Amino acid sequence: MQAKLEQRSFLLLLIVVTLLFLYLLKPFFGAVFWACVIALLFHPLHIRLSKRWGGHENMAALATLTVCMALCILPAVFVITSFVQEGHALYERVQSGKLDPAAIMDKLRTSFPMVESLFGRLNIDLDRIKSLATDAAVTSSRFLAQNAVQLGQGTLSFFASLALMIYLAFFLLRDGPELVNLLVRALPLGDEREYQLFGKFAEVTRATVKGNLVVAAVQGALGGLIFWALDIPGPLLWGVVMTMLSLIPVVGASLIWGPVAIYLLAIGHWTQGIILIAFGALVIGLVDNLLRPLLVGRDTKLPDYLVLLSTLGGFALFGINGFVIGPLIAALFIAFWQIFVEEFNPTADAQAVEQQAEELE
Template identity: 30%
Template sequence: MRDNIKISSSHWVLIIALLAAMFACYQLLEPYINSIILAFIISLLMFPLHEKIEQKLPTHKNISAFLSCIVLTVIIVIPLLFVLSAIVQQGSVLSQNIYDWVSHDGIQTAFKHPWVTNTLNWANHYLPFDAVSPQEIAQKLAKFASSFGTRLVGISAKILGDATNFLLDFFLMLFVLFFLLRDHDRILSILRHILPFSRSQEDRLFEEIEKVSKSAVMGSFLTALAQGIAGGIGMGITGFPMLFWGTMMAFASFIPVVGTALIWIPSAIYLFFTGDTSWAIFLAVWSIVVVGSIDNLLRPLLMQGSNGMNTLMIFFSLLGGLQLFGLIGLIYGPLIFAITTVLFNLYEEEFAHFLDNQDQS
């Protein structure tokens, strides 16, 4: 532990004023905090590559940081634009196919299936609800289909707005990333100087933050990518637009508990009721065995970098992070748990003598 310092009343005034000023700064930065934190995490992932670029240009830190940002943009933005254009194209074809199926008695054919008839009869007989007839459901679905074009325009406008916000956030993140890469050593030395820990404790804290940040990104996003690819292959084999539904599966994989089942179960049901029973069984087996095993095996393997965090802690950190912060919470949750674990370990070391006396008393 560092030398004890006697804190006077003037020191307390300074500390309180500093905390108030820091809170005010947080209020100013709060709308952009996700971009800033994401830039910090990406800087940890990018730093090995940035170091190699910096070694080639040791006296040009600005150019090195700029080139690293260019590399990140090429890796993320350009492939993303191609994927988005393909998704829009396949999504429009899919929406048209759904509209045609609903408008041309596809619903009536599905409701004539014995399983559907028996299920509705059972529900009307045993469940405490008003009786539901296939005709009523068909009319409501047909009404939805008739307004589907209008809804699609609204959804497209929202997606366009979200894409615009994403690009703005991305370039803001890129701007912050430039300075984090360029001034990495200076920022680190300032943090080490301010934190009231020993050098070994600071090293442990920074190492854990770096480790958990990397494992959270790898565990969540690489698992989503792998499940999206595997799920897209399965959907493509059974006749669905591969890229569109593969992307939907990748997004669905971020949802704890439900995951990709949100996509493949309705798809398998649709295949079953349209007469493609063998393909429905294939899609269900493929999704459970191949896609599901990726989540069960790859995510825990990639997130093993979270020292002191067992599977239960990782699960609740992901679930709570998603609930509190949205998608970015898949990184925030494990990070908060890991930092808390490290701080508890530091507390246990610093107050070991006191805690031992407490145990013996």
């Protein structure tokens, strides 16, 4: 009796202390999460370098992080800086009156009267939408302008998080296998199940990050390129926005190029509008339809609709990190249920259920 009480008390305190520790790490969730992602993505490179250099783990981890910074981190900082500069220029155009969202809405109403009639039947107030569009344009562009230094060059907290992420990634690359073995030993789920779940975690994380980022980068680059070719102001700004929106499956970049194409048609630039619609639907959309199932759905072994739902849910709950966390949770959900079915429902029972189903048919 005393031994059971002591054991239960210890387990209760273990849970409390673990939850307190996780709460303590909450402010650094983004840095810790992306350090784990970097370690998973670049682990094969680290292993290759470690073998080539005779097992010098520190040198291999440092070289791997250098490659990571050259390929990912430094270009991202450059793009963010350029993005904010474009946002500052957009704010100046709005303030000077060169770009007037209200005038754009009026032009759309004049060019497409059927839309106004349709909105009227649906009890949608276009004047209210015009006011909201103006306020949104001013607010967002002002935010980018006022925070150009902070967002472009980085605040102290941004650099602190970046340094913490790189620091943690170094140790995760170097000590990753030992940490996994320690977790397998600590968790009471059974070693075989734990290795299966850790394998699924690594597989889905790599596929989701690489697949979604490749698709988003390609779509954003194509969108910025066509904006530049059609002489649409701020091609880099809109290219970056399309890159971020492309993390959302199906709709993604069309949320930007679609309204711009409609506006071009409304002001009489038919050639530009038709080219943008054709390029967006046939080229940018084709990238999403071909690459995303190939790079994300195939490797995560998730159906397209589940990838979409889990990605949207991840965005809603976890922000920008959700495009990885959402599909990851969905994949672990499927993995847990597969383990449950395999271990708690024998094949014979499954075959019997199938036979009964065939008889009913």
